[in-house]
Amino acid sequence: MLIKSMASGLTLITIMAGSIAQAEVRTSSNTLSLGHIQHISGTLEKSPNKFNLQYLRWDNRTTYDWGNFTQFLQIDNPFKHSDNQSGEEGITTGKHWVSFNYHLGDSPFHLWTQNYLVANEVITEDNFYYGLGIHGGNPRTGLWNINAGLHYVMGRNPFGESLHGHAGEAFAATYVNPFQLYGQNLSFIFYTEGFRPNRRYREQSFSGSHLDWDTLGKGSIGYLASTSLRWNITNTLSTTLTYKNQSNYGGYSSDTNHIIEYRIGLSF
Numbered sequence: 001m002l003i004k005s006m007a008s009g010l011t012l013i014t015i016m017a018g019s020i021a022q023a024e025v026r027t028s029s030n031t032l033s034l035g036h037i038q039h040i041s042g043t044l045e046k047s048p049n050k051f052n053l054q055y056l057r058w059d060n061r062t063t064y065d066w067g068n069f070t071q072f073l074q075i076d077n078p079f080k081h082s083d084n085q086s087g088e089e090g091i092t093t094g095k096h097w098v099s100f101n102y103h104l105g106d107s108p109f110h111l112w113t114q115n116y117l118v119a120n121e122v123i124t125e126d127n128f129y130y131g132l133g134i135h136g137g138n139p140r141t142g143l144w145n146i147n148a149g150l151h152y153v154m155g156r157n158p159f160g161e162s163l164h165g166h167a168g169e170a171f172a173a174t175y176v177n178p179f180q181l182y183g184q185n186l187s188f189i190f191y192t193e194g195f196r197p198n199r200r201y202r203e204q205s206f207s208g209s210h211l212d213w214d215t216l217g218k219g220s221i222g223y224l225a226s227t228s229l230r231w232n233i234t235n236t237l238s239t240t241l242t243y244k245n246q247s248n249y250g251g252y253s254s255d256t257n258h259i260i261e262y263r264i265g266l267s268f
Contacts, residue, residue: 035263071098142177194223222248
């Protein structure tokens, strides 16, 4: 089920990317990372299905003459070395996040589409956003990107119940500021995204789709807010320390969850 669910998300992105395959590539970077997720501040007590674990991750960012394309593919607990809170073998979870920004000429505005899929043998959650955005800044003072639009959700829970449909409004914002400290190349990164379910979508069907927001145990608002510090040790080796605060998002419950992530990556 994990492979099948992730394949559906990757197929959608492949179709979209194929339509613009003839565009000029300006820059492209890939990073392979090994990381660790540590839940803090009582998060494990509030979320008995979560546990601390290691992960493998691939990041790609490509800029074109029309805009940019960013994605990561992450496998949590890939070798099942981490045990869950019951002392049993923890499950493996796949995560795929991707974002397209299609620039509207020379203006600071762009079309925005984004998808985040989380899938394992217990639960699947797929959040798709689309709308408009604005971008600006420069490498010296920082680059920023703000998006707003609509939210379409698909998912299933451990009881075999599923949902799909338009769920309300969505947003995402990024700020990246590279800087130097004692001769070292560092970057501060802030990222947030979220959604607000519309009551009309929660209480009745929309465009023939069925949406029961309680299927995934969701509350009124879902979000992720993260801050990261990345140290580029060399041109190819880097480390990243991230703090995340999230709720109703990415397979996590409606309680506020606090997470520390550390990873070391090799770029090529």
